[in-house]
Amino acid sequence: xxxxxxxxxxxxxxxxxxxxxxxxxxxxxxxxxxxxxxxxxxxxxxxxxxxxxxxxxxxxxxxxxxxxxxxxxxxxxxxxxxxxxxxxxxxxxxxxxxxxxxxxxxxxxxxxxxxxxxxxxxxxxxxxxxxxxxxxxxxxxxxxxxxxxxxxxxxxxxxxxxxxxxxxxxxxxxxxxxxxxxxxxxxxxxxxxxxxxxxxxxxxxxxxxxxxxxxxxxxxxxxxxxxxxxxxxxxxxxxxxxxxxxxxxxxxxxxxxxxxxxxxxxxxxxxxxxxxxxxxxxxxxxxxxxxxxxx
Amino acid sequence: xxxxxxxxxxxxxxxxxxxxxxxxxxxxxxxxxxxxxxxxxxxxxxxxxxxxxxxxxxxxxxxxxxxxxxxxxxxxxxxxxxxxxxxxxxxxxxxxxxxxxxxxxxxxxxxxxxxxxxxxxxxxxxxxxxxxxxxxxxxxxxxxxxxxxxxxxxxxxxxxxxxxxxxxxxxxxxxxxxxxxxxxxxxxxxxxxxxxxxxxxxxxxxxxxxxxxxxxxxxxxxxxxxxxxxxxxxxxxxxxxxxxxxxxxxxxxxxxxxxxxxxxxxxxxxxxxxxxxxxxxxxxxxxxxxxxxxxxxxxxxxxxxxxxxxxxxxxxxxxxxxxxxxxxxxxxx
Numbered sequence: 001x002x003x004x005x006x007x008x009x010x011x012x013x014x015x016x017x018x019x020x021x022x023x024x025x026x027x028x029x030x031x032x033x034x035x036x037x038x039x040x041x042x043x044x045x046x047x048x049x050x051x052x053x054x055x056x057x058x059x060x061x062x063x064x065x066x067x068x069x070x071x072x073x074x075x076x077x078x079x080x081x082x083x084x085x086x087x088x089x090x091x092x093x094x095x096x097x098x099x100x101x102x103x104x105x106x107x108x109x110x111x112x113x114x115x116x117x118x119x120x121x122x123x124x125x126x127x128x129x130x131x132x133x134x135x136x137x138x139x140x141x142x143x144x145x146x147x148x149x150x151x152x153x154x155x156x157x158x159x160x161x162x163x164x165x166x167x168x169x170x171x172x173x174x175x176x177x178x179x180x181x182x183x184x185x186x187x188x189x190x191x192x193x194x195x196x197x198x199x200x201x202x203x204x205x206x207x208x209x210x211x212x213x214x215x216x217x218x219x220x221x222x223x224x225x226x227x228x229x230x231x232x233x234x235x236x237x238x239x240x241x242x243x244x245x246x247x248x249x250x251x252x253x254x255x256x257x258x259x260x261x262x263x264x265x266x267x268x269x270x271x272x273x274x275x276x277x278x279x280x281x282x283x284x285x286x287x288x289x290x291x292x293x294x295x
Numbered sequence: 296x297x298x299x300x301x302x303x304x305x306x307x308x309x310x311x312x313x314x315x316x317x318x319x320x321x322x323x324x325x326x327x328x329x330x331x332x333x334x335x336x337x338x339x340x341x342x343x344x345x346x347x348x349x350x351x352x353x354x355x356x357x358x359x360x361x362x363x364x365x366x367x368x369x370x371x372x373x374x375x376x377x378x379x380x381x382x383x384x385x386x387x388x389x390x391x392x393x394x395x396x397x398x399x400x401x402x403x404x405x406x407x408x409x410x411x412x413x414x415x416x417x418x419x420x421x422x423x424x425x426x427x428x429x430x431x432x433x434x435x436x437x438x439x440x441x442x443x444x445x446x447x448x449x450x451x452x453x454x455x456x457x458x459x460x461x462x463x464x465x466x467x468x469x470x471x472x473x474x475x476x477x478x479x480x481x482x483x484x485x486x487x488x489x490x491x492x493x494x495x496x497x498x499x500x501x502x503x504x505x506x507x508x509x510x511x512x513x514x515x516x517x518x519x520x521x522x523x524x525x526x527x528x529x530x531x532x533x534x535x536x537x538x539x540x541x542x543x544x545x546x547x548x549x550x551x552x553x554x555x556x557x558x559x560x561x562x563x564x565x566x567x568x569x570x571x572x573x574x575x576x577x578x579x580x581x582x583x584x585x586x587x588x589x590x591x592x593x594x595x596x597x598x599x600x601x602x603x604x605x606x607x608x609x610x611x612x613x614x615x616x617x618x619x620x621x622x623x624x625x626x627x628x
Contacts, residue, residue, distance in 0.1 A: 099406045100406055101591060103406055104587075104591045108591055111543075111583070112581050112585060114580065115579075116581060235410050239410060269425050269426045269427055270425070270426065271421075271425055272418050273418075276415075283399060283402065283403075
């Protein structure tokens with residue numbers, strides 16, 4: 001009797017852990033874009049959650065119309081990257097260096113965007129259809145069986161993480177971005193078109209949020225209010241992990257998502273408190289975040 | 296000349312109930328004063344300490360939830376107490392919440408303060424939504440009524456309006472007074488030159504935390520007025536939208552001057568109530584978002600800033616730009 005109980009609990013534990021990893025992957029993809037944008041431009045993009053939601057809706061429409069999930073995610077990435085670039089060019093570039101005013105402007109944008117998306121897609125929840133190949137269950141040790149799509153999401157996050165690391169550390173564009181983070185003026189003086197780099201980075205960050213929206217909309221679901229949820233998770237992830245650091249975003253996403261998932265599974269009415277406690281603890285010990293550099 | 300405007304405002308506030316109907320009295324007048332007091336707490340923090348907090352609606356929500364918990368138990372959640380005790384507790388809890396948020400945010404500046412206070416606000420929202428032991432979850436509390444004192448029902452339209460006027464005026468004058476005291480001057484010193492203040496022997500983190508505590512107290516008063524006006528409180532009252540609404544009203548009015556809080560709250564309430572009449576139903580957020588964006592882009596010191604500039608230009612007084620109030624883009628510098 002006691003043995004079976006222990007058995008059931010281990011299985012639950014394994015499933016909760018996998019759920020946590022899935023959520024961490026999603027948080028990482030969204031927050032890495034947020035962190036990338038902040039790292040280079042010092043812009044706290046309060047409309048990042050809106051970009052996520054826009055990506056999810058665009059992905060839904062395109063995959064419904066074409067019947068292809070892959071086309072959907074690519075279209076969402078491109079459309080949202082364009083939206084992000086437009087945001088940078090049309091509004092943010094006019095107040096470069098005034099970080100608080102930029103944050104306020106993006107808050108305005110997020111309010112308008114949320115309302116227009118509500119007008120267009122209504123209040124109901126959507127689910128983006130996954131390709132048949134991945135909407136299966138695979139056997140997993142201890143947990144029994146687990147959704148293939150969720151495992152794929154974890155893999156997707158790993159690919160994104162490694163790709164970002166390679167781009168930032170092994171390519172010329174990455175070199176430009178890192179140089180811009182360290183000394184923007186010097187980079188400008190060396191003849192680099194810094195505003196263009198800014199637009200590019202904003203597009204990459206926004207595109208990541210858009211693709212995350214499609215993945216999140218397939219594995220979980222899409223509905224109004226998700227923008228606030230992913231903005232919050234991005235904020236906490238980068239506060240914990242350190243603003244502007246991609247490895248920091250990974251660690252932050254893991255900590256936050258695990259705390260949230262275990263919290264919800266084992267103490268349902270106080271789930272959010274753990275996430276919050278982690279944030280406060282990090283702020284008390286390392287105000288710049290676990291892997292952040294002092295401002 | 297200087298006393299004309301204040302006198303006009305006082306006369307207007309006193310005569311107002313006799314020239315408008317009950318909708319304008321409570322839904323516009325009462326709401327402007329209660330909501331404006333919450334906005335005032337944000338303006339106080341921003342204008343005099345340089346810290347832009349997004350958690351003021353949350354602190355007001357703490358006071359509102361406490362008032363509801365101790366005066367209007369719903370669904371078996373809550374503990375009925377005499378109203379004076381309940382109100383003192385509500386204000387004490389709001390002040391405490393302000394101090395705690397201050398402790399969390401004290402080592403941050405500018406944009407980081409904004410992010411962390413937003414995270415705090417959203418965490419509180421999800422807590423109220425998930426928790427049934429204290430916050431009664433999704434339902435929240437209903438039938439939260441103001442008390443009846445010596446036969447005077449503070450929930451009736453006219454008494455409620457005058458009570459709101461007295462409380463809002465006290466908060467406004469209180470803020471105007473505090474910023475002239477040594478404490479208030481020290482706060483402004485911390486805003487402008489924290490390093491120098493530190494060198495002079497001031498305890499900068501303590502000053503910042505205390506400012507958050509005072510702002511919490513003010514927001515608490517606004518929160519109590521708000522919960523009485525709505526007669527209910529639920530997670531929706533502390534969700535992202537109301538949290539942002541406080542910031543929008545502040546920026547609309549101008550976060551450089553306490554009067555901007557009430558100007559912003561008034562404009563916001565008007566748009567909130569009448570947006571339906573001049574644009575499609577339910578598109579209120581698009582309208583207010585665009586107005587907010589326009590203010591951020593073109594007049595960082597808000598409507599009061601616009602008026603002040605028009606005023607200086609019109610009268611040609613030599614008081615042009617004598618330091619002036621801080622603008623949105625100066626905060627956190």
